[in-house]
Each structure stands twice: as structure tokens, then as C-alpha cells.
Amino acid sequence: MYSGPVIDCDVHHARSTDAELIPYLSKGWREYVTDRGPAGNVPLTVQDGFPNPHGFMRADTYPAGGGEPGSDYPTMRHQLLAASDVRRAILTFGDDSHLAGHHNPYFAAELARATNDWSVDRWLSQDPRLFSSIMVGSQLPEVAAEEVRRHAANPRMVQVMLVDNPFNRGFGHPVFHPIYAAAEETGRPVAIHGGAGGWANPPSTGGGTVSTYFETHVLWPQAIQTHLVSLIAHGVFEKYPRLHIVLVEGGSAWIPSLLWRFDAEYKGLRREVPWLKRLPSEYFARHVWVTTQPLEVAPRKENVIELLRSMHLEDRLVYSSDYPHWDADEIDYLTTRLPGDWHRGVFFGNACRLYDWKEEDIEQPRAAAEKAR
Amino acid sequence: MDVGAVSDFKDKRVRIVQAGSHEVGVLRWRDRFFAVHNRCPHQSGPVCLGIVSGRLSGSAPGSMEVDEETPVLACPWHGWEFELEGGRALWDASYAVKMVSVSVESGRVILEVGRSRD
Numbered sequence: 001m002y003s004g005p006v007i008d009c010d011v012h013h014a015r016s017t018d019a020e021l022i023p024y025l026s027k028g029w030r031e032y033v034t035d036r037g038p039a040g041n042v043p044l045t046v047q048d049g050f051p052n053p054h055g056f057m058r059a060d061t062y063p064a065g066g067g068e069p070g071s072d073y074p075t076m077r078h079q080l081l082a083a084s085d086v087r088r089a090i091l092t093f094g095d096d097s098h099l100a101g102h103h104n105p106y107f108a109a110e111l112a113r114a115t116n117d118w119s120v121d122r123w124l125s126q127d128p129r130l131f132s133s134i135m136v137g138s139q140l141p142e143v144a145a146e147e148v149r150r151h152a153a154n155p156r157m158v159q160v161m162l163v164d165n166p167f168n169r170g171f172g173h174p175v176f177h178p179i180y181a182a183a184e185e186t187g188r189p190v191a192i193h194g195g196a197g198g199w200a201n202p203p204s205t206g207g208g209t210v211s212t213y214f215e216t217h218v219l220w221p222q223a224i225q226t227h228l229v230s231l232i233a234h235g236v237f238e239k240y241p242r243l244h245i246v247l248v249e250g251g252s253a254w255i256p257s258l259l260w261r262f263d264a265e266y267k268g269l270r271r272e273v274p275w276l277k278r279l280p281s282e283y284f285a286r287h288v289w290v291t292t293q294p295l296e297v298a299p300r301k302e303n304v305i306e307l308l309r310s311m312h313l314e315d316r317l318v319y320s321s322d323y324p325h326w327d328a329d330e331i332d333y334l335t336t337r338l339p340g341d342w343h344r345g346v347f348f349g350n351a352c353r354l355y356d357w358k359e360e361d362i363e364q365p366r367a368a369a370e371k372a373r
Numbered sequence: 374m375d376v377g378a379v380s381d382f383k384d385k386r387v388r389i390v391q392a393g394s395h396e397v398g399v400l401r402w403r404d405r406f407f408a409v410h411n412r413c414p415h416q417s418g419p420v421c422l423g424i425v426s427g428r429l430s431g432s433a434p435g436s437m438e439v440d441e442e443t444p445v446l447a448c449p450w451h452g453w454e455f456e457l458e459g460g461r462a463l464w465d466a467s468y469a470v471k472m473v474s475v476s477v478e479s480g481r482v483i484l485e486v487g488r489s490r491d
Contacts, residue, residue, distance in 0.1 A: 174435065235434030267464050268452030274438075275431030279464065 002335045002343040005087045005363060007351035009291050010193075010248050010320030011080065013123055013130075014094030016067035018044045021096070024114035024121070029107070044111060045095040046102055046164070050213035054326050061324030069324035070094055073126045080323045081129060084331050087348070087362045091123060091132045092161060092248070097193060101164035105139030108166075112137040112147055116157070124156050131355075133161035133191060141175060145182035152186040158355050159246065161191045165223070170230025171196070177239065184240040189289070189354060194249035196223040217327075224250035225258055228288065232262070235275040237283045244354065246289045249322060253296035253304050256311045259284055285312065289354050291320035292338075292346060293329040301337050314342045318351040374484040379477055382406070387421045387446070392486045397473050399482065400425060400457065402444045407457040408475035408484055409446065414468050418450030428456065428463070446470070 015021055021044055022030055033042040061079060063072035070076065071094075080086060096115040102108040112135045119132040134157050136144035151157035160183045167175055171192065183190045205219045206226065224247050237243060262280035270276065276283075290313060298304045308314065322328040331347065338346060352359045376390045382401035389398050389411055396411035398421025413420040428443040444457045454463045455470045462468035474485035 235431070239434050267462070270454060270463060271426075271429050271447070271452070273431070274429040275434045275436060 002331065002347055003085065004344055005085050005348045006319060006331060007348055007355075007362075008080070008086050008089040008321050008323070009246070009318045009351055009354075010092050010293060010322050011076070011089045012070045012094050012097075012323065012325060013076070013091040013119070013132075014068045014070035015096070015118065015122075016071040020071075020122075021111075021114055021118055024117045025110060026114075029110045029114075032107075046098045050216050052213045052326065056326055058324050058326055058328065068094065073123065076323070077127065080321065081127070086129065088129050088131055088351075088357075090158060091119060091130060092191070092193060093119070093133065093135060096135060097161065097163045098195070099135060099164070100138045100162070100166050102137075102139070105137060105166070108137035108139050109143045109147070110137075111135075112144070113150075116147065116151065120154065120157070131156045131158045133157075133159050134188065135161055136179060138162055138164075138176060138179060139166040141178040145178040148179065148182035148186055148188065157188075159189045159191045161193060161248075162227075163193045163195055165196060170234075171227040172230030172232070172234030172236050174234070177236070180236060180240045180243055184243045187242075187356065189244040189246050191246040191248050192224055192227050192250075194220045194224065196227055196250075221250045221254055225254070228258070228284070229262060229280075232276070232280045232283045233273050235273065237287045238275055238277060244287055244289060246291065246318070246354065248291045248320065249293060250290075251294055251296055252290045252292070252313060252317065253298075253307045255284075255290065255313065256307050259311060281311070285316075289316050289318055289350070292317055292334060293320045293322045294327055295329060295334060295337055297337075304337070305339060314339075314345060315350060317342075317346045318354055319347045374486045376482050376484050379480050379482060382482065385425055385444075387425060389421050390484065392473070392484055396421070397484060398446075399475060399484065400444065400446070402457070405444075406475045406477060406482055407444065408473040409455075409457065409460060410471040410473065412471070413448040413450060413453060414462075414470060415448065415453050416450055418448050420446060420448040420450075420455070420470055423447040423449040423452075 018041055057069035061069035063075040099108045099111045115135050123130050124132055134148055134151050136147050138144050148160050162171060169175060205216060206222050210216050231245060259281040266280055296304050335343060349359060374392060376399055382388060384401055384403060387398040387400045389396050398409050398411050400407045409421060411419050411421040424447045426445055427439040427441040428445045430438050432438060445454050446457055447454045460469040460472040476483050
């Protein structure tokens with residue numbers, strides 16, 4: 001068991017209806033999406049995707065008063081923040097996290113601006129323990145960079161988040177670099193969330209489109225692997241040496257295997273990427289962080305730990321619940337899967353280093369934090 | 374061991390000679406000569422059959438620059454690259470091809486068989 005302070009790095013806050021976001025759109029875009037008569041409003045979320053036979057949310061997370069899971073602060077506070085000693089939670093949006101999957105780049109940029117303002121207004125104002133990601137419409141990287149800079153002065157907008165992939169190019173491709181320039185300039189890590197090929201546009205799997213949610217969920221790490229390799233190979237960490245990346249909801253036990261292969265390939269194919277000055281695994285160790293959920297389950301848990309330890313991931317793993325999604329990992333469960341001497345770092349200390357927070361600033365006992373809130 | 378006249382060696386080409394029980398690759402790089410055992414430290418491949426070029430580098434992502442003063446030999450098996458000044462692998466100095474001393478005397482290229490450099 002672990003009873004110390006917790007930082008949860010993947011909490012999906014959501015809105016119940018489009019109507020909740022529409023007031024945050026500019027006047028013109030409000031006019032665009034509304035008043036279509038019997039056709040209803042233009043949908044704000046990316047359509048299509050794979051249906052989950054269970055539904056995507058934990059059944060117990062639907063607010064008693066109605067609305068979508070993750071949309072009601074008191075419910076989240078009760079189920080997540082108060083259930084353990086969560087000192088800080090990083091909000092990562094619901095359906096709006098897929099806004100870079102919109103075909104219309106201008107609409108996506110506007111949605112990013114609106115959803116970020118919604119997050120600040122409707123969530124960060126409610127609880128000092130809540131921190132938000134910055135969504136960007138990466139279809140227009142320069143506009144996305146400006147959106148990142150717009151939040152530079154707000155210390156509770158703590159990271160840039162990329163999910164869908166509008167260009168079908170690995171995230172290391174120079175087309176994305178304006179976003180990294182802004183992230184580095186403003187001191188924000190960039191989180192790449194599972195599904196980072198695209199929920200529906202394009203699909204997240206290499207080798208071809210699969211048919212079921214089951215398949216796509218098994219293959220969730222593929223897109224993140226693509227982006228990790230792309231970022232390192234394109235020299236993003238040479239170009240932006242203070243940039244940090246967080247791999248969210250992509251698993252972790254595959255990382256040693258990929259990095260072993262990556263290093264071996266580098267030794268033979270360095271000629272193609274001579275701007276790299278280190279082994280790929282060294283860039284990873286300096287620049288990349290990984291969330292815990294979903295922790296791979298092996299028949300012998302020691303097998304997973306041995307893999308993670310081989311790349312010193314105990315120093316790079318940060319706890320994430322993925323609340324309120326159906327496949328969320330509970331803290332008590334994770335404590336049974338991770339060595340005891342990892343707990344403090346994984347549940348708290350590593351995230352403090354990632355987000356450049358002083359542990360002592362958030363170490364105060366829970367009761368005091370509740371009172372302050 | 375006399376392995377030929379300087380004029381017999383084409384610039385930036387490796388010629389493999391038999392030196393006792395070993396194959397040795399002799400490379401002319403402008404007016405400099407290098408000699409290296411034809412055995413890669415990785416998987417014992419015929420390293421001297423590989424590409425010879427100036428060392429490639431990139432001062433920024435996407436840039437491709439060449440240092441023509443630093444010849445590099447790339448093994449045709451797996452592509453590992455070695456600087457011919459010293460024989461070290463570019464990515465890890467703990468790996469190196471075995472260099473052989475070579476000199477030019479009176480227009481002849483002389484391999485000092487049995488004498489390794491570095």
C-alpha cells in the first residue's frame with residue numbers, strides 16, 4: 001500500500017454537451033455551429049471511431065445528477081481527488097482531445113482556443129489541485145504555437161497535448177516544430193496521448209486499419225512508438241534541448257525493446273541522421289517521461305519490473321489513473337505491481353521533476369490542502 | 374611489405390592485400406594512406422568492402438555536412454562506421470577496427486606487417 005502524496009498525470013475532464021463549449025467560441029464560429037434548424041448544430045467533436053462494447057467510461061463515474069463521466073467536478077472530487085491523497089491532477093480532456101482529427105484546420109484551431117478557455121474557466125477555478133493540458137489544433141502548427149504562448153503566463157496550464165495526427169507524419173517531422181519551439185520557450189512538456197495516430201483520421205495502427213476496438217486498443221502503443229522514434233530521429237532534442245515529452249497511455253514495457261533496437265539501428269544507419277550526437281536511448285533518458293497506465297500485465301509481475309528497470313524507468317514513470325475511462329488503473333492496484341521503493345517516485349516525485357514543481361510546495365498534509373481549497 | 378606504387382592506388386578506394394595470414398585493406402585518401410585489418414569488430418564482417426567517405430555530420434537537424442579530412446569506413450555488414458584515424462567506431466570508442474602501420478617511401482606504399490597502429 002502507498003499512502004503518500006499523489007500526482008495523477010492523466011485525468012479526463014469532459015463536457016456533457018456541445019452547448020457547454022459553444023459560449024467559448026468566437027461570435028462567428030458560434031454562428032457557424034448553431035442555428036441550423038432541424039439539422040441541429042454542427043458537431044464539435046470528431047465523428048467516427050471504434051465503439052467499445054462496454055462503453056468507454058466506468059459505469060460508476062456517471063454523475064448522479066446526469067451528464068458525462070468527467071464532466072462533474074463534485075463527482076470527480078469525491079471519486080478521484082478525495083479517494084486518495086491526490087495533490088495535483090493533470091486534466092487531459094475528453095472527446096475534445098481529438099480535435100486535431102478534424103478535417104477543417106480553422107475549426108480545430110478555434111476549438112482548441114475555446115476548449116482551453118473552458119478548461120481554465122470551468123475547472124481550474126474550482127480546485128487548486130487541478131492543472132490543465134493545453135490542446136492545440138496541430139493542423140496549423142504556427143497557430144498552435146501561438147495558442148501555447150497564449151497560456152504562458154498561467155502556471156496551471158502545464159503541458160501541451162498532442163493526440164490526433166493531422167499530417168500522417170511522425171511528430172518529429174519539421175511541420176510540427178513550431179509547436180515544440182513554443183513548448184520549449186514557455187517551459188511546457190509536450191504530452192503525446194494514446195491514439196496519437198488518430199482516433200479516426202487517420203487510424204492509429206501501422207500495417208493497415210484494424211476492425212475492432214479490441215485490436216486498436218491492443219495496438220495503442222504503435223502510434224506512440226512511431227512518434228518517439230520520429231522525434232529522436234529528426235533531432236528534435238538537438239534542436240530543442242530543453243524540451244520534454246510525456247508518453248501518455250501508451251504502456252511502458254515495450255520501451256526497452258524499442259530502444260535496444262533503436263540503438264542498434266543507429267550504429268548502422270547513423271549516416272542518415274548525422275545530426276544526432278547521442279544514442280537514441282540517451283535522448284530518451286534525458287527528454288522522455290512515461291505515464292503508468294496501462295501498466296502491462298505479465299503472468300509474473302517481476303518480468304515487467306525487470307524490463308522497466310533495464311531502462312531506469314523507475315525514474316521516468318509518472319502515475320496516471322486515466323479516470324474516468326473504463327481501463328483506468330487504481331493506485332492500490334499499482335502498488336501491488338510496482339516495487340515499494342518505486343512508489344514515492346512514481347506516484348509523486350517523478351512528476352514533480354517533470355513539471356518542475358518543488359515537492360515541499362505540495363507536501364502539506366491533505367487536511368491542510370483541503371482547508372486551503 | 375611493399376604493396377605497390379602510390380600511383381597504383383586510386384583516391385578514396387580500398388585495395389585489399391594479403392599480409393601473411395591476414396587480409397588488409399589499404400586506402401588512399403588524397404595524399405594519405407591508411408591500412409586496416411579486413412575484419413569488423415562487430416560480427417567479423419569484411420569491413421574493407423564497405424563504403425569509404427568523409428565523416429558526415431549535421432550541425433542542425435536536416436543538415437548534411439562532410440568533414441573531408443576525416444575518412445570513415447562503413448562495414449558492409451550492418452553499416453557500423455569507423456574513423457580511419459585510430460579505427461574507432463563513431464558511436465562508441467570502445468569498438469575499433471584494427472589498424473596497420475603504413476607509410477610511403479620513395480613513391481612506394483609500405484605496409485609494416487605485424488605492426489599495428491593504436
